[in-house]
Amino acid sequence: MTTLIIVESPSKGKIIEEYLGSGYRVAASVGHIRDLPEAGMGVHAPDFKPEYVYTDKGKEVVARLKRLQAECTDGVILATDLDREGEAIAWHLKQVLGLKDERRITYNEVTPEALKKALANPRAIDLKAVAAQEARRVADRLIGYMVSPVIAEAMGDKTASTGRVQSVAVRLVDDREKEIAGHSSLKHYSAELTFGNWKASWDTKPLLEGQKHWTNKEFAELVAAVRSVKVMSCDDSETTSSPPAPFDTTTLQQAGSNTLGFDPQQTMAIAQKLYEQGAITYMRTDTTVLSDNALEEIFAYGKENGLPIVAKARTWKQADDAQAAHEAVRPSHIAVTTAGENENERKLYNLIWMRTVGCQLQDARFAVRVARLEATSAVDGKTVEFEGRGKKLIYKGWKELTPFDSSEDPEDEASLEGQDSDNPVPKLTTGDFLDADTGSVVETKTKAQPRYTEASLIKDMKRLGIGRPATYGAVMKTIVDDRNYVERFGKKKQLKMAFRGIRLMNVLRDNFQFLNYDFTKILEEQLEGIATGKANYKTLLGAVHKRLQTELTAFQVKVPVEFPCPKCARGLILNPAKNKKSSPWWGCSGYNPDESGCDYMAEDADGKPGKPSGPVLTEFACTGCGKPLIHRVKEGEGGWSFFGCSGHKEGCLLSFPDKSGEPDLTSPRKPKAKTEADS
Structure with missing residues (x-):
């Protein structure tokens, strides 16, 4: 008899399999197996039921899990992480594996003791927590997919995007810059x-x-x-x-940045490795609570090593929305003073160890x-x-x-x-x-407030209730490295606005409620309400959707596009060069010549639309309808050269081969008709 246990991380799975021994097979989902589609919104009013598709690796992972499921005769145990994301992954696994009476376990540390305790107390999936995760994902999708195209058109920047948390993080930096610029020293x-x-x-x-x-x-x-x-x-x-309280996710990222010079995403990645090795407890937590077992270990270690331990254990007041089931980030075993497989892991572990033990020492x-x-x-x-x-x-x-x-x-x-x-x-x-x-x-x-560092920005985001601490590292990467809205500079890697970020804020500010500091905080409180059964999924998302529709309508009247298309008046958007040999170009935001859309194109002239480019009418006429032909050319490997009818929007789909730079009018071609097999 063998039981299949499914976790998220392959490396964590190997350790768990070693701890549990025979009778268990441990496999990994490698994170999410399904998500909203990348192409298209994937969710629609009024029900806001997500249309899930497999992730890039999801289909292959599920096929492997199904093979293992068939081999393990004692059923499946879902042991994904203990946060809402982990609960959602467990729910998706239940759906694709066809589990009826699922067994779900959670644990705060990868140790034999914690695993045995969890296996002795399986439960059902927490559907309220799944709904809260789903609501957050859908709200983010609504904001990103409804607003980003309109913003991109208004800015004339194809890759410009907005996000419920990332845009507010950029606003914080922008507000600080404005405060610094407006400060008059006395x-x-x-x-x-x-x-x-x-x-x-x-x-x-x-x-x-x-x-x-x-x-x-x-x-x-x-x-x-x-x-x-x-x-x-x-x-x-x-x-x-x-002494300061034990680490939660936010203070861990701040300490990694201020003390070790790690960026937040690096800190979380290193902490993930330590967790998977069984060295520390779960690193995504919003509490500073220590378990009774942890306190006993700290007191025993302190007395044995002559440290000034307090007479009565210290505790810290928890935030109202803190998830009480979690524990602070701490070493799994206090007696282990060094852990990690490389220098950076050992440095972060040492920081966590000192913080944990130090919190129970005397003033x-x-x-x-x-x-x-x-x-x-x-x-x-x-x-x-x-x-x-x-x-x-x-x-x-x-x-x-x-x-x-x-x-x-x-x-x-x-x-x-x-x-x-x-x-x-x-x-x-x-x-x-x-x-x-x-x-x-x-x-x-008198001095103005200093510019943000990533650590101080995270601290303010936490204070204002903006987003989830576990995602702060990814948010920093998005606004600095991926989107170039914010730049790092100087030895302290302070943050300042990039030109692209300034343009984004000029367009978003005063036009969309989600940019307000209290919007995300209130939304997070409502998501917590869904998790506790006090708020309704459809009601929350319906309100978000309605607000966005109203704001988008007003925005499109209020804010004209920066570069209107000469043909259809929609916004021109700068398309980045695809490779080193090509050049950026401007195209209409409605550009889609194959589907009767606008076909206007223009060269790039120092960041502004230059002279028109793209399809040019020739003096040759179509033998089918008499309209001028367009010479269409694509250079390089896989390229082409042919003459197509300019009347394609009116239904003439004839094209002619290129014969020494002229159309071969004796050999007209029509698109191949689709057969039932093709569709």
Whole structure:
């Protein structure tokens, strides 16, 4: 008796088969086996029932799975990933394999213990989760396929496209660029006194009178000239710094970028490999929850190795929409301090290991001393105060493993809070007088928000509820590498708008609701409602479809095409060169001469339509209808040269062979009639 277990990844399947031993065959679906068709929308109102077709490898994969199904007499177990995509893949497998009473199992880690527990508790497929995945896929298809052609026509760019998440990600970068461009720097001033090896800064707050910054440089120079001060107070205290939470998908991608220099897609690909090797738990998660078993392992490891473990396990507040069945990204076994088959895998595993163990270590503690000083003489009639603040790490706690939060940019000032710093303010006695060695003016400029990096863009997308963290890597690749809407630049690989992205935003902005920051967040909440049975599939998609139709109608009236076709007034679109030997060319968006569509073509002139090209009428007349013939030529391998009738739209389909550059009018040809066998 043999049972067939179907997973998504071949490498994960090999490990599971080794763990389970005889009695089990493990095969992989290699991701999705069916999807919406690439040609055509594949879904229509009002039911929005998807028309699924096999993926490129799907048909071959299913044929192999059916052969294995026939060989395994103890049935099939569906063990695809535990997210909605995995649930949908399991449902598609059930359909194509004809499973009636399916057995579905899920597990958070590829370990013998987790697998045995899952096999002991099979369940049915969660159809609500499948509906939620299907609704997301269809909503994305509606937006992409309904809007992209219209946008491409308006921009005159054949490959321009829109997407529910990718377009909003581009808007975030565009908004940040506009904010930076519109920022006006304001110079403001402070002063600093030096006493041997420590310093005190002028406290401008008592004199600001409601303003944010002190802008009077002359007064700041007078303050910097102060030398005699009186000690008003000197207080000692302690502050603490708590460790960051375990990784979820978003913070894992941020840490991979900020600490290791990996782009988000690379981080997720490496994490996928570690998961398949059984080294870490599932990497697509939106929670920071650790299982009781994981906590027991962390506590045991910490005590055995002398780490400052907390007395009571730490927990973190979870987002309202977090999927509670999932767990944080963590090592499968805490005692395993190194894992991975190459250097990058080992680096990411080490980051995950330190984050997981560190989250259960004690707070770091700092000794803080604050001295308040006052100038002994008024400055231009005003009382001036200074503050000397010293801070020293006195107990490392979680910082024994890592000095900072790896998901934060170490150069970001906001991320430095709680870091080690020192200004050795001595113990001072209230009422004593001190003489400063030197004084200096501190000039500062207000700064605009920094440009996004991929890590900080992901952080904001997560904060705003835009898209799913598991897809952020693919979104970055789409907008930067595939579509060239956004560019990377500089050592920190900051993001800025490319010209193509600016044009896209100019066309989309204020015309489509899906570009609003709250649209995707609300849609994600409604998708979660479908998954929990609180929202309706058809109602949600019907609302999306109706809104798009209304917006497209208004858009086509409001926004004229950039380059109208001289023949039919539809938009001309730039078609990219197919290879190095060919050139880009402009064609009507309704170009389809074989189906009675427009046949206008033009050469490319530095990104704009140039002189007309394409079919040219000759002086030779068709022997069938008398209309001029067109010389049609395709050069290169598989090319042709013949003369076709210009009256093909009116039904004359005669053509004539090319005979030394002229039509052989004695040998007319008609299209071969289709037979029943052909169709």
